[in-house]
Amino acid sequence: MPLLPDQEYEWLEAQTAPACLDWAKKQSQLTANKFDHLPRSKALLAEMEALTSTQVQTPDFWIWGKALFRLRKTTANKQGRLERCERSSTGDDNLPPDATDWKLVVDIDELGEKEGRIFEFHSYMECNLFGTDGERLLLLLSDGGADLVEMREIDARTGHEIPDGFRTGPGRISTAWLDIDHLLICHSVYGGPKTVGDWPAQVHIWERGTHLKDAKLVFTAPLTDAITVASTLGPMNPGRAIITRSINYSTFAYSIVSLDGSVKELSDIPKGQSMTIPIKFTAQHVVVSLAEEATVCGRKVPVGTLVAYDIATDAHAPGDSKLSIVYEPEDDEVNLGLWGGGLAGTRSRFHFAMSKRGVERRMAAEYVAGGSDDGAGAWSIVRSIPTSTGSRSFIVSTDFYSDDIIVRETGILSPSTLWIEHEDARQSVLYAQNAAFDATGFVLRQLTAESADGTQVDYLLLSPKVPHNEAGKAPLLMTAYGAYGISFPTTYLDEMLGGLSIVPWLQAGGSLAIPFIRGGGERGEPWHEAARQKKRQKSYDDFIAVAETLIKNGFTSPECIGVFGMSNGGLLAAVMCTERPHLFGAVVSDVPLTDMLRYPTMGMGGAWIYEYGDPSDPEMAKVLRSYSPFHNVSDGVKYPPCLVTISTNDDRVGAGHGRKFAAKLKDAGAASLYFFEDDSGGHNVSDSFKNTKLLVRRLVFLMEALL
Structure with missing residues (x-):
């Protein structure tokens, strides 16, 4: 079938239109028929299912006053069991809480089955718990992984829903307790004005016993903003919560709302910031990270400076x-x-982690009244702890009733360990992840490639110590992200690395390369800025440079290289398919953006104009079209085998991007184009623990093409 005019594919953007769902179902069935019955498929499915049953998935943990919470997923509970234990049961030693210490709050799978839905748990716990022992929980549930959630008030000690408690239908929701009987809530449950990012623009105070429709309106954000969010200021600030306006993804404004409905803008905080939503805080201060130089306390401070505002x-x-x-x-x-x-x-x-030339340290600072030379208050570093070589450390949860935190340390070859770090520096181990494979057979190196403009680009290369293939023929997967200043997560079995699916690939002799391309945050805000909007091509040049360097150095060959990525990484993978089709042997584009001239009209794409640029601007439209994968599909090109995976209910990017790209490639005669659309999973449809079959199909596709 010849290529149609671009607008003839727009019908595929309708998320749940019957004709779109019918098209997607037919294409998905073709893909399943192709890969599910190949000889290696059955063995890989058995291997992946065995891996999911070995308890290698790290639970999510939260600390709150006298209680600990965790979300634990197993093969029997893929959505998870939310559990709680009293902190006193952990004692003062380094032993994890015993299994008998944990009491069930909610079985997410069971609740979904009871109501005929596939619920997923949304975990903004710091905003949703109330009381010194976390006795009240605002449970946020997504139907099938969509970004829309519904809220229910739960007694966390019994797991029972509070009779006539706070409860909503589905919508984009953010909330914070003002007191036990009042919530600050930003929601789109009943429609109402929305920002360009399709987020609710209005914030209300909702009183217990009243209908949400009757909640008191206290704030309306400009509709030109990207996102508006309501969040907590913690239990040490009762009767107050905070509104974050993400004007764009690097400009922010804040207002504190009090129980009486008064709103005070924190106008003196520099607005040019790196994105951190919800805002971070102590009992006395909110803290931001600057994305541009600013004058603070009478002097200029650089990008990356942490600045506090006394509330x-x-x-x-x-x-x-x-x-x-x-x-x-x-x-x-x-x-x-x-x-x-x-x-x-x-x-x-205030806790933070800093990295300098690959050496990371985790620090904590305390505010000392009168601690500066002029008698004003000042911050003092009270803790500086180096991270183990080759690992990253993350502060996964903090206690607002004390200075205790939960820390996770992990690396690509290092399973996660989580512990409570007490304010006196004692550590109590919570969890040690099982290894999913023997790491001693692999070597991890950090190398450098030169991009088209001469910029040096670092990348990680994970490969077998003993090659399984002849020189220059190493099967290699490459992945990256490169946008919004996000640093690529080099953590054990990370979802962006394919989760569990990376294990069979490595055990089959495959290698993995992760270029730290411009647009990401690996070298701070300047590295992000270097590939924003009109400079986006530099991100792709960096990725291409790493691939070409690995070929030039005799490690691999084009037909042996596979590219995969999700979200903006899915855009990256699609660009590689259309821009350099002969450089790669296979491409997996997961939940991607692909139509860069219409992205603001799909999902919450309107929020991303600061990152990609505005296609209504003729000059910017030329730049966007120059790399937009959908617009660069052409007749007569030999494209590498390509698999596009999406979810019907991905309301973040929208299903239209993946559908249109796949349809146009098919019409262009791409011989090995495959498409699969799951009906649930949302933007995280490729979670290898929840969606093992999809990841097996992806793995079979890559192995058939590259091994």
Whole structure:
């Protein structure tokens, strides 16, 4: 079938239109028929299912006052069991809580079965717990992995829903307790005005015993904003919560809301910030990381500086007097975890992780009244702990009633260990992950390639110590992300590495390369800025440079290289397919963006204009079209085998991107184009623990093409 005009594919953007679902079902069945019956498929499925049953998946943990919570997933409970234990049961030793200490709060799978749905748990626990022992929980449930959630108020000690408690239908929801009878809530349950990112723009105070429709409106964000979020200021700030306006993904404004409905904007906080939602805080301060130079406390401070704003002192004090500098980074020092685990607050300390030339340390700072030379308050580093070589450390949860935290340390070859780190530096082990494979047979190296403009690009190469293939023919998977200043997560069995599916690949003799391309956060905000909007091609040039370097150095060959990526990484994979089809032997594009001229109209794409650029601007449209995968599919090109995977209920990117790209490739005569659309899973459809069959299909596709 010849290529149609671009607009003739727009019908595939309708997320749940019957014609779209019928098309997707037929294409998905063809893909399943192709791969499910191949000889290696049955063995790989058995291997993956065996891996999921060995308890290698790390539970999520939270700490809250006198209680610990965890979400534990097994083969029998793929969505997880939310459990709670009293902290006193852990004792003072380094032993994890005994299995009998954990009491069931909610079995997510069982609840879904009871109501005929596939519930997934959304885990903004720091905003959703109330009371010194976490006795009340606002349970957020997604139907099938969509970003829309519904909320239910639960007694966390019994697991029972509170009679006539707070409860909503589905919508984009963020919330915070003001007191036991009042919530600050930002929601789209009943429609209402929305931001360009399709998020609710209005924030209300909802009183117990009243209908959500009657909640008191206290704030409306400009509809030109990207995202509006309501979040907690912790139990040490009763009767107050905070609204975050993400004007775009690097410009933020904040307002504190009090129980009486009054709203105070924190206008003196510099607005150019790295994205951290929800905002981090201690009992006395909110803390941000600067994405641009700013003048703070009378002097210029660099990008990456952590700046605090005092929310506890006299409201009438001058705003600039409430600012203080928590930490000013050294040259070449960056925070790799701004999006998760690299910034966190407890009652009186602020915790953060910094990396300098590959050496990471985790630090904590405390505010000391009168601690500076002029008698003003100042921050003092009270803890600096190096991370083990080859690993990353993450602050996964913090206690607002103390200065205790939960830390996770992990690496590509190092299973995760989690522990409670007490304010006196004692450590109590919570969990040690089982190894999924023998790491002694592999070597992990950090190498460098030169990009098209001469920039040196670091990359990790994980390969067998003893090659399984002849020189220059190593089967290699490459993946990266490269956007929003996000550092690629080099953690054990990370979802962005394929989760459990990377294990059979490595055991079959495969290798893995992870280029730290521009657009990401591996070298701080300048590395992100270097590939934003009109400079996006530099991100792709970096990835291509690593592939070409590995070929030039005799490690592999084009027909042996597979590319995979999810979300923006799925866009990257699709660009590699259309821009350099002869450089790669296979491509997997998971939940991708592909139509860069219409992305603001799909999912929450309107929130991403700061990152990619506005296609309504003619000059920007030329740039976007130059790499937009959908627009660069052409007749007569020999494309590598390509698998596109999406979910019907991915309301973040939207199903239209993947459908349109696959349909156009098929019409262009791509001989080995495969498409699979799952009806659930949302933007995380390729979770290898929950969706083993999909990951097996992906693995079979890659092995058939590359091994």
